[in-house]
Amino acid sequence: METYTTDDALTNMGFGRSQAFVLVYAGMGWVAEAMELMLLSFLGPFVREQWNISPQNESMLSSVVFAGMLIGACAWGFVSDKYGRRTGLLFSTMFTSGMGFLSALSPNYLCLVALRFLVGVGVGGSHVFISWFLEFVPAQNRGTWMVIFSLFWTLGTILEASLAWVVLPALNWRWLLALTALPCILMLPFFGLTPESPRYLCVQNRMADATAVLERMASANKSDLPPGVLIYNRETKTDHDNLASESECLLPIREKECKVDDAVSSESSSLAALRTLLSRNLLKSTLLLWFVFFANSFAYYGIVLLTSQLSDANRSCASGVIFGLHQKDTNIYKDTFITSLAEIPGLILSAVLVDWFGRKASMWSMMFACCAFLGPLVFHQNELLTTSLLFGARACAMGSFTVLCLYAPEVYPTYVRSTGSGIATAIGRVGGVVCPLVAVALLGSCHQMEALVVFEVVLCLAAVACMFFPVETKGRGMD
Numbered sequence: 001m002e003t004y005t006t007d008d009a010l011t012n013m014g015f016g017r018s019q020a021f022v023l024v025y026a027g028m029g030w031v032a033e034a035m036e037l038m039l040l041s042f043l044g045p046f047v048r049e050q051w052n053i054s055p056q057n058e059s060m061l062s063s064v065v066f067a068g069m070l071i072g073a074c075a076w077g078f079v080s081d082k083y084g085r086r087t088g089l090l091f092s093t094m095f096t097s098g099m100g101f102l103s104a105l106s107p108n109y110l111c112l113v114a115l116r117f118l119v120g121v122g123v124g125g126s127h128v129f130i131s132w133f134l135e136f137v138p139a140q141n142r143g144t145w146m147v148i149f150s151l152f153w154t155l156g157t158i159l160e161a162s163l164a165w166v167v168l169p170a171l172n173w174r175w176l177l178a179l180t181a182l183p184c185i186l187m188l189p190f191f192g193l194t195p196e197s198p199r200y201l202c203v204q205n206r207m208a209d210a211t212a213v214l215e216r217m218a219s220a221n222k223s224d225l226p227p228g229v230l231i232y233n234r235e236t237k238t239d240h241d242n243l244a245s246e247s248e249c250l251l252p253i254r255e256k257e258c259k260v261d262d263a264v265s266s267e268s269s270s271l272a273a274l275r276t277l278l279s280r281n282l283l284k285s286t287l288l289l290w291f292v293f294f295a296n297s298f299a300y301y302g303i304v305l306l307t308s309q310l311s312d313a314n315r316s317c318a319s320g321v322i323f324g325l326h327q328k329d330t331n332i333y334k335d336t337f338i339t340s341l342a343e344i345p346g347l348i349l350s351a352v353l354v355d356w357f358g359r360k361a362s363m364w365s366m367m368f369a370c371c372a373f374l375g376p377l378v379f380h381q382n383e384l385l386t387t388s389l390l391f392g393a394r395a396c397a398m399g400s401f402t403v404l405c406l407y408a409p410e411v412y413p414t415y416v417r418s419t420g421s422g423i424a425t426a427i428g429r430v431g432g433v434v435c436p437l438v439a440v441a442l443l444g445s446c447h448q449m450e451a452l453v454v455f456e457v458v459l460c461l462a463a464v465a466c467m468f469f470p471v472e473t474k475g476r477g478m479d
Contacts, residue, residue, distance in 0.1 A: 034156025072124020077422020
């Protein structure tokens with residue numbers, strides 16, 4: 001009897017209307033996260049002026065969001081692996097929108113901090129959108145579609161910079177918080193149209209449901225499924241030309257891994273998934289991914305904060321006045337808007353590199369390039385050169401982050417993919433928690449050189465770590 005896998009079906013039908021809908025819906029989830037995080041570049045100074053808080057408390061507004069995302073990334077990963085991708089998407093979206101609107105009504109600083117922490121918990125589920133989308137994409141052009149998907153993040157950053165430019169001078173920060181929560185609300189009416197991942201359904205042994213999803217996709221794409229019956233695993237001969245460690249780490253999943261899957265399903269425990277991630281076959285990939293996610297998040301969000309803090313710190317330190325708010329200076333909106341546009345060439349660069357040189361080389365080359373752009377900023381530069389260097393650094397940081405977000409789901413088997421990506425993303429949020437303490441606190445105390453050296457060292461170590469990833473996932477299946 002003829003059989004086929006999910007990868008065979010997706011390759012046969014190609015990328016069509018059904019995947020386009022998944023792309024747009026998942027992309028809106030990333031627009032929402034990007035807007036919530038870009039908001040941090042503008043919120044702190046206005047809150048500090050209204051409630052007369054210290055620079056350290058201003059940094060706390062950013063740090064608590066990332067702390068919430070750390071918890072949310074783990075929690076929503078477990079939820080989506082146990083109860084389905086759609087369940088994780090729905091509840092994380094509802095939670096984010098609700099907490100976002102409530103934070104706009106905060107009566108005091110402590111209440112705002114608590115609600116922004118909860119917003120972070122909701123936004124922490126954004127990695128589920130990535131796993132969900134990639135599980136619908138054919139293997140041969142997955143890298144290119146991941147780059148296209150990342151355009152939605154760039155769209156979110158540009159939208160938030162534009163929104164802040166219009167709203168903050170005319171209204172106040174509360175309006176900005178409320179309007180930033182709108183994309184999540186707009187997603188909810190269309191949730192009923194979203195399909196469950198056929199890969200997830202196969203892992204749950206719901207083969208009839210998985211086949212039905214694939215049939216609807218093939219019909220929408222005006223194509224046919226391969227002949228035969230859908231199976232989750234089929235016997236494959238070992239390719240002795242490949243290294244054993246690589247063969248064991250990469251998909252498709254072997255029979256022994258399916259037995260592990262049964263154990264995970266029966267235990268229904270996050271600890272079982274964690275044991276799989278730290279097993280001999282996946283340990284090196286997991287630990288390196290954790291560090292690179294930490295470093296890349298630290299660098300990317302640090303560059304975002306540097307855009308709004310560096311010029312202000314230079315003026316304050318040069319004049320000898322206390323680092324403070326220049327509310328009437330619109331340069332902060334202009335600089336943030338310009339550097340947000342840098343993500344577009346960054347995505348183009350990653351699109352060229354990812355399926356040409358592979359995932360690993362793309363990541364480490366762009367991280368070293370980011371170091372090169374940040375290097376001159378160790379010393380004070382004029383505003384034009386500062387903005388130009390931050391433009392280049394952000395383009396490279398965005399490009400490497402995009403490839404990293406593609407690489408992580410490709411490394412892990414389906415039954416722990418969302419959990420593995422979620423924990424790695426959560427580790428990255430630790431970098432987001434720490435970076436405001438460097439970007440705001442060190443710059444605020446006129447220690448620009450020390451702040452930039454920290455970013456340089458972290459990026460260099462991450463680039464070296466990428467070279468030691470044990471597997472290259474370019475062109476591999478995800479079944």
